[in-house]
Amino acid sequence: MSEHNEHPEHEHHIVSPVIYMAILLALLVFTGLTVWMSFIDLGEWHIAPGLTLFWNPVVALAIACTKMVLVVLFFMHVKYSTRLTKLTVACGLFTFLALIGMTLTDYFSRAWGRW
Amino acid sequence: MSDSTAISNSAAAEAHQEHPAYQRHHFESVDQQFDATNFAMWLFLLTEVMFFGGLFTAYLIMRNWYYPAFVEASHQLNIGWGTANTAVLILSSFTMAMGVWSAEMRKKGMLLLFLSLTFILGLAFLGIKTIEYHEKWEKHHVPGLHWSDASFLNPASDPEVYKEYHDPPLAADMAGKTEMYFFLYFAMTGMHALHMIIGISILGFMLVRARAGAYTTGHVTYVENFGLYWHFVDIIWIFLFPLLYLISRY
Numbered sequence: 001m002s003e004h005n006e007h008p009e010h011e012h013h014i015v016s017p018v019i020y021m022a023i024l025l026a027l028l029v030f031t032g033l034t035v036w037m038s039f040i041d042l043g044e045w046h047i048a049p050g051l052t053l054f055w056n057p058v059v060a061l062a063i064a065c066t067k068m069v070l071v072v073l074f075f076m077h078v079k080y081s082t083r084l085t086k087l088t089v090a091c092g093l094f095t096f097l098a099l100i101g102m103t104l105t106d107y108f109s110r111a112w113g114r115w
Numbered sequence: 116m117s118d119s120t121a122i123s124n125s126a127a128a129e130a131h132q133e134h135p136a137y138q139r140h141h142f143e144s145v146d147q148q149f150d151a152t153n154f155a156m157w158l159f160l161l162t163e164v165m166f167f168g169g170l171f172t173a174y175l176i177m178r179n180w181y182y183p184a185f186v187e188a189s190h191q192l193n194i195g196w197g198t199a200n201t202a203v204l205i206l207s208s209f210t211m212a213m214g215v216w217s218a219e220m221r222k223k224g225m226l227l228l229f230l231s232l233t234f235i236l237g238l239a240f241l242g243i244k245t246i247e248y249h250e251k252w253e254k255h256h257v258p259g260l261h262w263s264d265a266s267f268l269n270p271a272s273d274p275e276v277y278k279e280y281h282d283p284p285l286a287a288d289m290a291g292k293t294e295m296y297f298f299l300y301f302a303m304t305g306m307h308a309l310h311m312i313i314g315i316s317i318l319g320f321m322l323v324r325a326r327a328g329a330y331t332t333g334h335v336t337y338v339e340n341f342g343l344y345w346h347f348v349d350i351i352w353i354f355l356f357p358l359l360y361l362i363s364r365y
Contacts, residue, residue: 089157092157
């Protein structure tokens with residue numbers, strides 16, 4: 001097996017304040033960006049009759065996800081954590097998306113009012 | 116205490132070499148103890164993700180069903196206050212991360228400074244939230260308790276919002292659905308604010324303990340895991356902000 005398994009012990013990693021400041025700056029820039037973008041009409045994409053994708057919410061959520069990843073990786077130290085922690089975080093995210101995804105497909109595909 | 120326990124304790128003490136007082140005996144090393152508590156904290160945060168996830172899913176579905184009502188209702192929120200609060204919370208996450216760093220570097224003065232800053236920024240967030248809630252109360256936008264859908268049946272009656280958005284009047288049944296928006300608004304931001312209040316209370320407790328030198332002995336688990344909680348609450352707001360304030364302009 002890999003050397004990681006032979007040496008499960010690892011030094012406690014201390015993240016430097018320079019990284020924290022860079023992340024703070026990035027988060028504030030992304031906050032400004034998402035507010036600025038919300039004042040611009042980004043238009044929409046007519047995928048099919050009755051199915052339209054609005055770009056404004058897509059961009060806003062993409063920026064929010066980016067900010068979340070920065071917070072999780074650096075402020076919450078997941079980038080420097082054990083594989084167990086990384087796997088736990090990934091599992092949580094996956095389960096959350098699966099639950100939301102399945103709920104939404106159910107709500108959007110039911111023949112509402114036709115019974 | 117029986118003799119047998121005393122013997123097994125001294126045997127354990129021999130088996131383990133010197134280790135810091137804060138290392139519990141059922142852990143082989145400080146690192147293992149740290150990893151185990153870190154893992155447990157993440158499991159707790161995952162239950163929190165599921166808890167808030169239900170609210171977010173409800174918001175997504177309701178927003179798609181009652182789209183015009185949700186758009187006009189969210190025009191009532193002030194993007195300026197929302198942006199200010201986002202900045203305050205991100206700044207508090209930074210000061211909390213610096214607090215963890217101070218504990219790791221065993222700098223007691225710095226730890227006290229950064230925990231205090233986090234405490235104050237948390238209170239500032241709640242202060243701004245109070246201003247917003249107060250405005251909702253004055254405008255009769257508190258569902259169930261203090262409610263009127265006049266602003267949506269006749270948007271021109273609310274000149275400050277009307278001059279910005281020029282919303283058309285909603286039909287009576289759709290105007291009624293704005294109450295659902297405000298219900299979710301108060302449920303989500305209220306639950307977030309409750310997490311902030313709990314966090315600020317724990318911060319107060321930590322400030323007292325930090326003054327006594329509790330977290331600057333190399334035992335950073337408590338500060339580290341509280342930091343995870345505080346950043347998690349920050350992430351919830353990072354999603355609430357665009358969903359509630361920003362995405363209804365276009």
